[in-house]
Amino acid sequence: MKRIASKIDRNKAVISIRGLEKSFGDLDVLKNINMDLHQGENLVVLGRSGTGKSVLIKIISGLLKPDTGQVTVLGREVDRLSTAELRELRQKIGFSFQHSALYDSMTVRENLEFPLVRNMRHLKRKQIKQAIEEVLEAVGLSQAINQMPSELSGGQKKRIGIARTLIMKPEIMLYDEPTAGLDPITCTAINALINEVQKRYNTSSIIITHDLTCAKSTGDRIVMLLDGKFQREGTFEEVFDTTDERVKPFYDYNFTE
Numbered sequence: 001m002k003r004i005a006s007k008i009d010r011n012k013a014v015i016s017i018r019g020l021e022k023s024f025g026d027l028d029v030l031k032n033i034n035m036d037l038h039q040g041e042n043l044v045v046l047g048r049s050g051t052g053k054s055v056l057i058k059i060i061s062g063l064l065k066p067d068t069g070q071v072t073v074l075g076r077e078v079d080r081l082s083t084a085e086l087r088e089l090r091q092k093i094g095f096s097f098q099h100s101a102l103y104d105s106m107t108v109r110e111n112l113e114f115p116l117v118r119n120m121r122h123l124k125r126k127q128i129k130q131a132i133e134e135v136l137e138a139v140g141l142s143q144a145i146n147q148m149p150s151e152l153s154g155g156q157k158k159r160i161g162i163a164r165t166l167i168m169k170p171e172i173m174l175y176d177e178p179t180a181g182l183d184p185i186t187c188t189a190i191n192a193l194i195n196e197v198q199k200r201y202n203t204s205s206i207i208i209t210h211d212l213t214c215a216k217s218t219g220d221r222i223v224m225l226l227d228g229k230f231q232r233e234g235t236f237e238e239v240f241d242t243t244d245e246r247v248k249p250f251y252d253y254n255f256t257e
């Protein structure tokens, strides 16, 4: 699917990682990772299971500490922040989890209200109502406002999860396997939504996926994590223009007849 190029400011890095290393005991998961996420960019991180993609996201969001290296997010060095500063920074980062993490006992409206009431106490009722209506419209699910999560399909839950993240007006979005477990048509719709969010909210995003169709249709740039390092980087075509036997199977599995 062809996508319209987004407005990327390559002179401005919203996330900057230098010399990042992370091990668990004898297991060296990340080895000298260097990466910039530019303002307005969708960066896809590809990699096999267990290569450290989730560890990378956890380090970016301050949930795990790096062994060495520097991780700067929106101008703040994550490792040096106090708990309160980290909490403040996290409000500017939206997480879209693999399992949408909605509260089953709350309606869609209540699920969307929850982060606002908890984090933005100054908002008036009318502003909360407007914010909910706006994000539901953005994800194309205005009609679901009074439904319970159990009444929604997997794709709809994913959309509401994204809406709940967007309601906080994040500057950065982190999508963890956004299309996992969804049928191809719903995947296409979620990919389109990721691109729509980028344009409408001017977010910069990291998209972690195994799904090459998702990578191709959402990624302005793709990095491939292999053996703890970013071994390939570029556009989708550049990354897969290789005979590297560690990279080719990804492409062959997804695209070869």
Ligand SMILES: Nc1ncnc2c1ncn2[C@@H]1O[C@H](COP(=O)(O)OP(=O)(O)OP(=O)(O)O)[C@@H](O)[C@H]1O
Pocket (backbone or CB within 6 Å): 024, 027, 029, 047, 048, 049, 050, 051, 052, 053, 054, 055, 056
């Ligand atoms: N807190 C932890 N303690 C010990 N080992 C960990 C911890 N977190 C992750 N690991 C290990 O680090 C490696 C990378 O894990 P990670 O979850 O980042 O993989 P991933 O690339 O996200 O995989 P998947 O695509 O399957 O989700 C794995 O071997 C995992 O067991």
